[in-house]
Amino acid sequence: MEKVIKINGMGCEHCIKSVKNALEGLKDIKIKNVIIGEAIVDIPTDYNLDLIMEALDDAGYEVESIQ
Template structure:
């Protein structure tokens, strides 16, 4: 399933790389795109809570997750 994640606190390319690393640490996640303020991933097993926790641990806040 495809998840679109809204992330606050991202201001530069360092932030983008930090969120990309956090998401890549999750099993069964393929990163489609990470940009300032958002990320799009494919996963069949990572829950919204898993995604939120991975990003929160790096000091960013997930403000929304939508699944399609």
């Protein structure tokens, strides 16, 4: 299932790389695109969204929403 993750705290190419690295560390996540302020990913329908929020928080970013 495709989800759009709105992310606060991103402002440059380094931020994009950091978010990609954080998401790549999660099992069953397929990254479609990451731009400043959001990431588009494919995840299983029953995926624990808290894992995404924790990974991005650990990388220094705040998840605004996951839709």
